[in-house]
Each structure stands twice: as C-alpha cells, then as structure tokens.
Amino acid sequence: MSEKPMYVTKEGLKKLQDELDRLQTKERSKISKAIGEAIEKGDISENAEYDAAKDAQGMLEAKISQLQEKIMQCRVIDESMLDTSKVQILNKVTIKNLKTGATMTYTLVSETEADLKAGKIAINTPIAQALVGKKVGDKVTVTVPAGVMDFEIMNIGL
Numbered sequence: 001m002s003e004k005p006m007y008v009t010k011e012g013l014k015k016l017q018d019e020l021d022r023l024q025t026k027e028r029s030k031i032s033k034a035i036g037e038a039i040e041k042g043d044i045s046e047n048a049e050y051d052a053a054k055d056a057q058g059m060l061e062a063k064i065s066q067l068q069e070k071i072m073q074c075r076v077i078d079e080s081m082l083d084t085s086k087v088q089i090l091n092k093v094t095i096k097n098l099k100t101g102a103t104m105t106y107t108l109v110s111e112t113e114a115d116l117k118a119g120k121i122a123i124n125t126p127i128a129q130a131l132v133g134k135k136v137g138d139k140v141t142v143t144v145p146a147g148v149m150d151f152e153i154m155n156i157g158l
Contacts, residue, residue, distance in 0.1 A: 005075045007089055007123075012113040013074050020067045023060060031057045070112065084156045087131040089123050094155040095131070098139070103154060108132070127151075 008016070031053060038050035077090055087093050087108070094105045106121045108131070114122035121128050130142040131153065139152045 004073065006070065006073045006110050006112065007077050008074050008110045008113060009079070009090065010076055012110060013071070013076055016067065016071050016074065016112060020064065020071060023064050023067065027060055031060055079158070082158055084158060085135065087134050087153065087156055089132075090158070092155075092157045093131055093153060094157075095127075095151040096154050098150040098152055105155075 034053040035050065035057065038044065038047055038053050041047060041049065044050045079090060082088065082090055084091060089108050089110070092105060092107045094103055096103045106119055106127070108123050108128045109120045111122040111124055114120055114125075123129075123132070126144050127142050130140040130151075134140060134153055136153050136156055139150060142149050142151065
C-alpha cells in the first residue's frame, strides 16, 4: 500500500465514494445473482457460466479493494486556503504556447479528477509538473510525447 496522500476536492472524494458504493451494492448483487443462477444449473465443475461469474467476482473485489485504498489516501483540499501567487493544485492556469501563440486554460487536479475535455489535467502530468511553483510571466519548457514545447504562464486563478 502506498502511503502517498492523494489531494482531491470534496467533489472528487464524493465521486470516488459514490463509485465504491455502486460497486459494493449494485455490482456485488448482480454477480451474486449470476453465481446463484449458474449453481442452479447443476454441476459447477464444468460450468463455464459459473467460472465466468467467479472470475468477475474476483475482479470486482480487487477493484473495490483498490478503490478503498485510494479513498483512504485522499486528503480533501481546503479551497479557501489556496494561493494564486504560484501555480499549485486546483489552480486554473492559462498558458500560451510560445511557438504557435495558442492559449490554453487548465485546472490542475488529482489524477482521479482529470478530464481533458473539461480542461482538468492531472497534477502528475509533464505539463502540470513543469508549471507547479511557477508565477505569472514565467516561461517553462516541457518535454511531452510529441516533443519539446515552450509555454508562458499568462494567468493563475481559482
């Protein structure tokens, strides 16, 4: 088990807890029912449906265990204590690509809350790691799979 805390928003923690609840209630009962139906069909030693249901049960229990561990590592961030003088988690950062002139705005979040379509990137991504601790006007160079990119930090907000 990793002892590294995972910083999340209240909404992020609720999302994880809701997923855990869904797995423990709805999904467990579905699998239990499938196992019961397979047993009713007779000899389970050569019953593919029973084997598949037991495999699904094992995978579900592993997923539940991983989610429980993740939730135990969560630390909710008090958003009222956030600072915008330097880039940090939960800041909304506007950056300008110095090569193309394009500007992008991202909110730095935990890996469980990342959603690129919503403009939320994980704090452990190369771009976010390059931005953390920097101030408005700072220039950063980031190595990404597509190559090297240069950005300037235009704004830091909440």
